[in-house]
Amino acid sequence: MTVRAGVDTIFTRPAEPDTRRRTARRTQSDRTLSDRAPSGRTPSVRPPGTTDPGPTAGGVLDELSEVLFAPLPRSDQRAKGALYLRGLIAAEGRKSIRNIAAQVGGPELAQSLHHFIAASTWDWEPVSRALQRHADNELRFTAWVVQALPVPRKGRQAIGMWGVASDVTVPVRWHLVPFGEAAAGCVAAAARVCDPSTIGPRPVVLDLPGAELGPVFDRYARAGAPLLSAVPATLPVLDQGAGRGAGRSARSLPAARVLQLHRMLRRPVEWTDPATGAVRRSLVGGVPVEWAGLPLLLLGQWDAGQEQPVGCWLTNLTATPLGVLLRLAKLPRRVEQDFAGSASHVGALDDYEGRGADGWHRHMTLAAAAHVAQVVAAARARVRPWTHCMVSMERMGRSF
Structure with missing residues (x-):
């Protein structure tokens, strides 16, 4: 199966088995946290006094909850996960646990949800992988972006992975870089966020300033995975x-000089500016180079004057047209623009008020899931993407 990318190229993705089936949508009911759903499925819990969100929005949330929380061993953990996800979407303003609890049952739930995020034993990694697979199946990503962003007021960096479809970008995975590892840690964190053995043949675009990228390029080369990265x-x-001339050996020079x-x-080459929507030229x-022992293509952009x-940028996509490569290289700017317009609706990088890294990862994994849920609901309802139809998305968020 092939999918046409939004950057004017075609990438082949693995065919899905014919046996793939969608999870049946269930009728919502007001169950307590102690109730067990039939067949061990996650109970669908609706806050008292709220109305049924409707077949599209409610169905998306129920399906996603079942997919994400199936790995959790206990029914109360699955139920709290569904509550937390619903509260992230319904809460307005800062996504604190107090605000989330107020949307799904009242202040008395705050301590229970705080323990679920900050101190419970459930592993966020399988949930994150399940989210990535589910979002890819629903939105049909054509590329991935791995980007470093600062965490406000915490003095740390986070590495995020976004799936890029033709008209939307959504975060599917996060990793918090440990203190004191802003540069070297980016490599390890990026490796954990974006595994070339699981992302398929679609290109990965890296924006990791200050990171030592040699091990990343080597890993992708051995996996045969397409990669493009900004470089100084x-x-x-x-x-x-x-143009080096016959008989002259290759010499090491700064990328800009080459x-x-x-x-x-x-x-x-023409490309669309994500910030303004204007078409620019x-x-x-592109110049063949060798770096870190690998044959790569060095891509450069000049603006007028x-x-x-x-x-x-460096890339192992040495046979890809330059226009396609430049449009790929601009995807991090599109991610920044989309995330700036949507983060406050699903959970910003500094919303989590606890101190532990595990709690932050759990919260941000579910915040990414909330983002995916709203985008999938919008796609099924055939409304325009998030950043172009914020009013409709806000109404949809309140209906959860």
Whole structure:
């Protein structure tokens, strides 16, 4: 099966087995946390006094809850997970546990939900993997973006993984970089966030400033997975371009210098600015290089009137058209724009008020799930993407 990417190229993805079936939507009922759903499924709990969210929104949330919380060993954990997910969507303003509890049963639930997130024994990793698979099945991602973002007021960095579809981007996985590992830790965190053995043949775009990317490129090369990463203009690479001259050996030069030496290879390329929606034109050039022992392509972008390249990237997609590569390289900007417009509705990076890293990961995993639920509900209702139809999404969020 092939899927046409939103960056004007085609990537092959594994065919899904014919036996794949969607989880049946269940009628919601007001059950207590101690009730066990039939066949061990997660109970669907609706806050007292709320109305049925309807077949599209409610069905999406029920399906997602069953998929995510099936790995949890205890029925009370599955029920609390469903409550927390519902509360993330319904709560307005800061997604504190107090606000979440107020939406799904009252202040008396706050302590129980806090324990579920901060001190319970359930593992967030299987839940995160289940979310990634479910979101991919629903939204049909054509690329992945792995990006480092600061966590406000905590002085730390988080590595997020987004799935990119034709008209939406959604976070599906998060990792909190440990204190004191802002650069080196990015590599380990990115490796945990984005496993080339599980993401399929779609390209991965990295935006990890300050990280040592050699081990990441080596890992993707061994896995045969497509990768494109922003790199500093000063990064030394071995120039393998044909313009070096006969008999001359490759030499190590800064990436920007190599691109300048081959600027006659530049071609005009159009791309859409995620911030404004305007179509822009840039000059783009590509030069074969060797870096970290790997044959790669060095991509450069020049804007009008600029002598030096304004952006440099390395990729193992050496046969891909330059226009496609530049549009891939712009996906992190699209992610930033989408996340800035949607984070307050599903959970920002600093909403979690606890101190433990496990609690932060549990909260952010469910915040990503809330994001996916609303985007999938919007897609099924055939409304426009989140950032273009915020009013409709707000109404949908309240209906949960």
